[in-house]
Amino acid sequence: MPRTADANGDAGGNGGATRAGRRRPTLRMVAELAGVSTATVSYVFSGRGGGESGSGVAEPTARRVLDAAEQLNYRPNRAARTMRTGRSDTVQLALHMLSDPWSLAVADAVNVEANRHGLTTLILADGDWHTALDRVESDVAYLDLVGDSPESRARLASLVDRGQRLVVFSETLDAEGYDVIRSDAIPGCELAMEHLLERHTVIGCLASEASFAGSTTGVTRYTPYLERLRAHGIEPDPALTETFADTQASAFTAAVALLSGERRPTAIYATTDFAAIAAINAAHMLGLRVPHDVAIMGVGNTPDAQLVAPSLTTVGPTDFYERQAEIIVGRALEQSPAEPSVHEFPWSLVPGGSTDLDAPPRGLQGSTA
Known part of the structure; x- marks a missing residue:
């Protein structure tokens, strides 16, 4: 029965x-x-x-x-x-790559803030965030990877129309019924390249497949690598670029290939922090000293940047994760939602040991041949 x-x-x-x-x-x-x-x-x-x-x-x-x-x-x-x-007393996070230190830092900060207010954090494992959010109630949902296509905009609008509160991470979308976390990476990536160009001319690049492919149709994190080299009179060498998929294993393989090539770079610009950390590990495995044999620059300013040896020089917003978590959880707690807005997070250079050539050599010693 x-x-x-x-x-x-x-x-x-x-x-x-x-x-x-x-x-x-x-x-x-x-x-x-x-x-x-x-x-x-x-x-x-x-x-x-x-x-x-x-x-x-x-x-x-x-x-x-x-x-x-x-x-x-x-x-x-x-x-x-x-x-x-x-009310459901839940906060949903749609994170496209859970193994990325950036995603892990977002989840950790939101969970800490949510717990302070008696809320539960749920992470959506389904890549189809629209279908998942349409099925599960939450007081607010955070999306970290939303395209700027008409289809994506229509899906966001449909969720807003049925009353779903949203916070969207996007460098292009406007606050059309939902809050937007805007953290434009391109100026930060330009800072990263200028920092490396102060001492290096043979600079390699670890580029995510998405940024590498997208550079021909729009501005991505790979674009500043090409443009800043040319601005300094250096023609980019295709042999000094390796691409990686959205996994740490792929980034490590790409870093090994880049550091094992006939023309080894003296510096590496990686389009994510996790790829830069993979490059540090690859350099150590190959017996190279960081930064004395190869300087390494990351992008994102994730907490993991301070957990490697040497610490990673990176670019990104400061106090980003805690402040973003306050915005997300704050929206979940509101009785009468305030007008959605765009929250700007400017980027800056965060120096670390991975590019500090004046620091004494540390880590593994090995051949520089």
């Missing part, structure tokens, strides 16, 4: 049953044990304002309800609560 939900949103009809045959605790059972009405239990778990407990119920009564719930191992039905309050 199909299972139903009772009037209080508890599955199982007449109390339900566990797999072991025991009745599943219901809101009504909690009310009976605590000696209160089901309405009082509902108020305690709804979190509605008023009263000493913040639920409109006196503190001693609320404590009896919570003690009864703990004794029965009762858990409120989240779906029913969402229908009653219009």
Whole structure:
């Protein structure tokens, strides 16, 4: 016989049953044990304002309800609560590459901020963020990779129309019903190249496949590599560019190939921090000293940049992850959403040991042949 939900949103009809045959605790059972009405239990778990407990119920009564719930191992039905309050107490993150230190830093910062306010963070593993968000309710959703195509704009608009709060990371989109985190990488990438060009003329590049392919149709993180070399009278050598897919293993393989070529660069510009970290590891494996045999520059200013030896010189916004997390969680907590806006995060150079040629040699010693 199909299972139903009772009037209080508890599955199982007449109390339900566990797999072991025991009745599943219901809101009504909690009310009976605590000696209160089901309405009082509902108020305690709804979190509605008023009263000493913040639920409109006196503190001693609320404590009896919570003690009864703990004794029965009762858990409120989240779906029913969402229908009653219009809130899910969840923040969803659609992150396209979970192994990237950038994505990990975003997830960590949002999770810390969400936990401070009693919210749960969910990460969408499905690359089709529109379908996933259309199926699962959340108080706010963050998207870190959204194209500027008419299709992407239409999908965003459809989510906004049904009431989904969104925070979108984009260097091109405007705040059309959703907040936009704008952190233009190109000026930062130009800073990175200028920093390397102060001492180097043979500069290699580790370029993500997306930035390498996209450089022929628009400006990507690979574009400053080409343009700044030419601005200094240096014609880019195709043999000094290696591409990588969105995995650390691919970046490491590309770095080994670049450092093992006939014309080894004295410096490497990587279009992501994780590729630059892979290059440091590849250099160590090959017996090269960083930065004395090869200087290495990253892009992104991720926390992992400070966890390698030598520390990674990189470019990126400062205090980005914590400030972005405050914006995302702040939107989830709002009762009446404020007007969406664009939040700008300018980039700057963050010096590290991986390009500091004045520092004493450290790390593995090896042949420079």
